[in-house]
Amino acid sequence: MGKTLYLECYSGISGDMTVAALLDLGADRSVLDRVLKSLKVSGFETKISRVVKSGIDACDFDVVLDKEHENHDHDMEYLHGHHHEGHERNHAHGTGTAQDHHHHEHRGIKEITYIIEHSAMTENAKKIALRIFEILAEAESKAHNVPVDQVHFHEVGAVDSIVDIVSVAVCLDNLDVTEVIVPVLCEGRGTVRCQHGILPIPVPAVANIVSANHLYLKMTEVEGELVTPTGAAIVAAVKTKDKLPETFEIQKIGIGAGKRQYECPGILRAMIISQNAEIDEEKAQTEEFKNPEIGNNPKAENQETKDTIIKMETNIDDCSGEVLGFVMERLMKAGARDVHYVPVFMKKNRPAWVLNVICKEEDIETLQNIIFEETTTIGIRYSIMERTILPRETRTLPTPWGEVQVKVCTLNGKEQLYPEYESVAQLSREKEIPFTEIYRYIVLANKEK
Structure with missing residues (x-):
């Protein structure tokens, strides 16, 4: 990395x-x-x-x-x-x-x-x-x-x-x-x-x-x-x-x-x-749920946390899928939490895309500049949204081919494991093992515990 x-x-x-x-x-x-x-x-x-x-x-x-x-x-x-x-x-x-x-x-x-x-x-x-x-x-x-x-x-x-x-x-x-x-x-x-x-x-x-x-x-x-x-x-x-x-x-x-x-x-x-913003958030959440005061609370294992997120949205026509793919890459690299776009039909039945970007408030200006620079849009809508987040932490787990990073979320006292894509992909390239084989191994090994 x-x-x-x-x-x-x-x-x-x-x-x-x-x-x-x-x-x-x-x-x-x-x-x-x-x-x-x-x-x-x-x-x-x-x-x-x-x-x-x-x-x-x-x-x-x-x-x-x-x-x-x-x-x-x-x-x-x-x-x-x-x-x-x-x-x-x-x-x-x-x-x-x-x-x-x-x-x-x-x-x-x-x-x-x-x-x-x-x-x-x-x-x-x-x-x-x-x-x-x-x-x-x-x-x-x-x-x-x-x-x-x-x-x-x-x-x-x-x-x-x-x-x-x-x-x-x-x-x-x-x-x-x-x-x-x-x-x-x-x-x-x-x-x-x-x-x-x-x-x-x-x-x-x-x-x-x-x-x-x-x-x-x-x-x-x-x-x-x-x-x-x-x-x-x-x-x-x-x-x-x-x-x-x-x-x-x-x-x-x-x-x-x-x-x-x-x-x-x-x-x-x-x-x-x-420590980028996403890691900071996860670290803060992990510390919150490891806090002894929460640990002494009988409802702690079901406790969730809330925060505020910004949703940016814009309609784009006259733009190819290749361009939007590049825009997504730039937005993610610049700090967006998530990016997706869906096909729609606009007035006069024109085919177009709706681009959605999820981000923190401090990243709005950087991300909007990328959207204006790389697409044909002339306006962006913003909404402030509350979200509920499960407690999560990042762990490193061993596999027969090497170590991988996984995200572990907790709900009702049970842990759910999600292999990190980049970590699995890197191991797959290095060892020339199919991505799905490594991914399935991690999930199955976790279920057997």
């Missing part, structure tokens, strides 16, 4: 900060080195070190360029009078077309795609990296009113930016991160001077990414740019949720250092967390 990553962006986010934080979490440096050596890009080397930012020990990831690839024309001087190195080593925010003439190599999305596809990255890492580049390309295209395939970016095409984005993708894949929670991006204020002149903060590319991908931005009193285009694109590409579960455990912490000196610490804190 994949890991859940929480990115705490209170000092903003950039490409090198993200790489450093992921390396600090334990991403394999040798795997990253092997991929970077396979890139059809020259003129750089990477350095990983420890630094202290605002008294906090942090990992620093630095891409050192040779003289030919240094970004000499990237003037990042801020108007309040101080020159700061950028989070991403003086990346420019401007973008050019094919008619621009500079001494730098300018690469478009086609050239960058070729570099990634011919690297030693895994397919999943390639997918992540290409998505980040696509988001950047779309943002720059909108900012400068040119087609995506005609954008030759300094920000995206620069060697150090390519290395940062590829490194983020490799590290996320290596850590087996499948869920990413980013509640908010904290941004500074003021203006920044770059190759194309003076730009307001957030710079146009960042503003476009935030708008197009429904990210939450919080403006702070810090003077200067905290969120770089690459940092915003990384979040847009990998974020699956914007709310933390009510309770969770922190398994590991990684801290990545930025290059700028601001009033804020200048670090990105990344955490691998466990």
Whole structure:
């Protein structure tokens, strides 16, 4: 099962900060080195070190360029009078077309795609990296009113930016991160001077990414740019949720250092967390029914618990079953408790679907955004519903082929066992034993007890 990553962006986010934080979490440096050596890009080397930012020990990831690839024309001087190195080593925010003439190599999305596809990255890492580049390309295209395939970016095409984005993708894949929670991006204020002149903060590319991908931005009193285009694109590409579960455990912490000196610490804190909302609910219910006070109650074995759940519902026409299958997958991954859709006939006898989503209140916004993004619907209905829940707990049981997880519910003092699908499916794949054979064994073994 994949890991859940929480990115705490209170000092903003950039490409090198993200790489450093992921390396600090334990991403394999040798795997990253092997991929970077396979890139059809020259003129750089990477350095990983420890630094202290605002008294906090942090990992620093630095891409050192040779003289030919240094970004000499990237003037990042801020108007309040101080020159700061950028989070991403003086990346420019401007973008050019094919008619621009500079001494730098300018690469478009086609050239960058070729570099990634011919690297030693895994397919999943390639997918992540290409998505980040696509988001950047779309943002720059909108900012400068040119087609995506005609954008030759300094920000995206620069060697150090390519290395940062590829490194983020490799590290996320290596850590087996499948869920990413980013509640908010904290941004500074003021203006920044770059190759194309003076730009307001957030710079146009960042503003476009935030708008197009429904990210939450919080403006702070810090003077200067905290969120770089690459940092915003990384979040847009990998974020699956914007709310933390009510309770969770922190398994590991990684801290990545930025290059700028601001009033804020200048670090990105990344955490691998466990216990999603559903597990929290089951754990709370289990503890409730193990409580000694309940145990002393003669009616405890029949006791049930109640809670409140949200039902989201919408009618959808002009949508294929394949699309709805993908929507279901996204909704479940983003925190939905259950998803189903049924065929119906609407007015004028049009065939359509009714999509139903069961969720907790804190997940409504994330899930509704997925529905609006992926389907043709223009409205969603909500109902607050009470439900009764049997006490349940998760157990691990032995089988002749290995251990499996089961859900055990209690009613009138009797236990009913339900094998967990994913656990049975994984064992079936590993041992090449039919799914039904393992499932029946677990059920029958439980009945014989």
